Amino acid sequence: MLYTKSLNFLHLMNLFPEFDPNRQSRFSIALLTSVPPTYAMRDFNVAYATHVNFRDSILSHKNVVSMELKTKRDLRNQDKLGIIFGMQRTPENITREQVHALRTSGVRIMSLYGDMYVASLDEEGGLSDAGKQLIVWMGEENMILNISPMNNESALDTLEFIQKENIGISIMANAGCFELNPIPQNISGEVIRKISALSGYIGIPTGEFALGMFQMCAHVTSAISASASNGNTEGIGIDAGCPFFDMTIYQARDMYEVARIKYFKKNLNTHESMILTEYANMLFNFFSYNRSKISKKMFGQNFRTFLERALPE
Numbered sequence: 001m002l003y004t005k006s007l008n009f010l011h012l013m014n015l016f017p018e019f020d021p022n023r024q025s026r027f028s029i030a031l032l033t034s035v036p037p038t039y040a041m042r043d044f045n046v047a048y049a050t051h052v053n054f055r056d057s058i059l060s061h062k063n064v065v066s067m068e069l070k071t072k073r074d075l076r077n078q079d080k081l082g083i084i085f086g087m088q089r090t091p092e093n094i095t096r097e098q099v100h101a102l103r104t105s106g107v108r109i110m111s112l113y114g115d116m117y118v119a120s121l122d123e124e125g126g127l128s129d130a131g132k133q134l135i136v137w138m139g140e141e142n143m144i145l146n147i148s149p150m151n152n153e154s155a156l157d158t159l160e161f162i163q164k165e166n167i168g169i170s171i172m173a174n175a176g177c178f179e180l181n182p183i184p185q186n187i188s189g190e191v192i193r194k195i196s197a198l199s200g201y202i203g204i205p206t207g208e209f210a211l212g213m214f215q216m217c218a219h220v221t222s223a224i225s226a227s228a229s230n231g232n233t234e235g236i237g238i239d240a241g242c243p244f245f246d247m248t249i250y251q252a253r254d255m256y257e258v259a260r261i262k263y264f265k266k267n268l269n270t271h272e273s274m275i276l277t278e279y280a281n282m283l284f285n286f287f288s289y290n291r292s293k294i295s296k297k298m299f300g301q302n303f304r305t306f307l308e309r310a311l312p313e
Contacts, residue, residue, distance in 0.1 A: 028078070029069070029304060032058065034085040034107070041113075044091040044098050048105065055085055055106050068106055072311050075304070084307075088149060089113040096137050103141040108311070109172070110138060111146040118154035127157035135162065139169035142312040147195075148173045152188050159194040170310035171200035177222040192226040196235050201306035202227070203237050237302040 034054040035047050059066060069075055069082040086109030091098070093116070102110070112118045117131035135158065138145055147155045155173075162169060173195060178186040187202070195202055204219050223236045 029082045029084065029307075030066075031084045031086060031109070033088055034058075035087045035089075037089045037113070041089050041092065044094060047087070047091045048098075048101065051085065051087070051102070051107060052105055058083060069307070069311070070106065070108065072308060072313050075307055075311060084108050086110065086144075086146065088146070090117060090134065092116050094134065099134070099137045099141055099143075103143055107143070109144040109146050111149050112154075112158070113149040118150050118158065124151070124153070126153045127161060131158070132161055135169060136165075136167060139167045142168075144170045144172055144310050146172050146174065147191075148175050148185070148187075151184065152178070152191065155187060155191045156194065159191065159198065163194070163198065170306070171195050171198050172202070172306065172310075173200070174203045174205055176204055176219045177226075180218055180222055189222070189226040192223055196227040199235065199309060201235050201237065201303060201310075203303065234302050234305060237306075 032054075034051040036050070055068075058064075059068060064081060066081040066083050067074065067078065069078065069084050075082070085106045087102070087107055088111050090110055090112055112127075112131050112134060116128065117134055118125075118127050131154075135145060139162075145158070147158055150158065159171070161167070162171070173187055173191070176186040177192070178188045180186075192202060202223055204223060220236065220238070227236055
């Protein structure tokens with residue numbers, strides 16, 4: 001699985017070795033944010049138009065062969081890179097009909113964010129009545145709720161509301177473990193346990209927070225430990241799959257070296273080149289160190305299994 005939480009996908013798709021010369025991805029699934037968070041908070045029409053334009057540009061892009069994953073059938077019949085679109089925020093004052101419009105246009109995953117629905121990461125408070133109503137609508141549309149942008153109280157309120165009201169909605173998060181790194185973007189062990197109880201999915205970030213290999217192991221181990229209290233260890237994954245899992249470490253190193261040279265040839269600014277080179281080196285080290293410590297299922301299979309449950313027929 002390749003997970004991208006920004007709009008860099010178009011820029012990176014033909015530079016890094018995730019894509020071969022025939023435009024075929026070495027990954028099987030890409031989860032893309034189609035609307036920047038600031039746009040999503042504006043009016044619905046702006047968010048909708050932005051999503052549709054981004055969706056069309058990705059699915060018709062000349063540098064990649066892809067298909068949209070909307071249903072279980074799409075997943076079963078997948079023969080090229082599968083794209084899933086999501087939004088990190090929700091337009092304020094969204095209506096039931098507008099939720100339906102987003103879903104039918106391809107938005108499969110959405111987050112609740114802002115004062116109207118939930119308290120955000122740096123605020124106090126929990127889930128509002130408007131947030132509860134939106135969760136019900138999303139459940140009726142078979143959408144997936146990403147709780148990552150919420151604070152701890154809002155996340156717990158949300159999970160308890162879903163469980164108490166028996167709402168049929170799938171849950172996911174993309175975060176590390178708060179107990180290991182107490183920043184607002186990470187989630188607590190209590191939240192992990194509740195997500196696990198609802199058969200949800202938690203993706204531990206790699207490139208976005210540039211975790212080193214030892215920190216990565218610690219976050220994965222901690223998340224699995226918390227999740228295992230509910231008898232579920234298959235809901236933990238890694239948000240950057242490794243297409244080189246079956247290669248030798250020397251083959252992987254050679255491919256990343258080629259990618260590094262490509263970056264510099266593209267005349268990227270110095271800061272961006274340094275970050276991308278460091279990311280490539282980090283993934284190479286992580287791959288070579290953890291081949292025997294983290295199963296191949298962590299690199300995307302668990303996320304795919306989650307989608308097999310979460311997507312509609």
